Amino acid sequence: MKKAAIVIVSGRVQNVGFRYHTKGTALKHQIKGFVKNQYDGTVYIEAEGEETQLELFVMWCHQGPAWASVKQVHVQESQFVSYENFVIR
Numbered sequence: 001m002k003k004a005a006i007v008i009v010s011g012r013v014q015n016v017g018f019r020y021h022t023k024g025t026a027l028k029h030q031i032k033g034f035v036k037n038q039y040d041g042t043v044y045i046e047a048e049g050e051e052t053q054l055e056l057f058v059m060w061c062h063q064g065p066a067w068a069s070v071k072q073v074h075v076q077e078s079q080f081v082s083y084e085n086f087v088i089r
Contacts, residue, residue, distance in 0.1 A: 004033075004048035004080045007061050011071030013043045019088045021065040029053040032083035048080055 009018070014037050022035045022045060031049040038044050047057055064070050 001051050002048060002080060003051045003054050004046070004078045005054060005058065006076050006078045007045040007047060007058060008038075008074040009043040009045070009061055009064065009070055009072075010041070010074075012067075012069035013064060014041055016067035017065050018043050018068050022061070023086055023088055025057060025060045026086040029057045031057045032086050033081075034083070034087045034089050036089035046078065046081070046083075047086075048083060 019035045019037065022043070026033070026047065029049065030053055031047045033046040033048055035043060035045045045061065047054060049057070058073070058075055062070055062073050
């Protein structure tokens with residue numbers, strides 16, 4: 001079953017390759033959507049895919065790449081948009 005989520009990651013998540021590694025992880029789990037930096041220092045992600053793959057992707061977001069220091073991850077279910085790929089914005 002396909003699901004969609006908005007994920008907001010806070011902590012030391014900018015200037016550490018978070019968006020680049022998020023895209024790689026999304027592709028690995030066949031997740032579509034986008035990732036972008038926010039002005040408040042958080043990373044904003046819209047992600048959609050198969051429920052199990054989306055859960056694995058969100059689990060990765062709690063850790064991020066080696067240089068990141070994730071403090072909090074806020075996840076909320078969202079509307080399915082049918083993104084065609086996963087991009088960095």
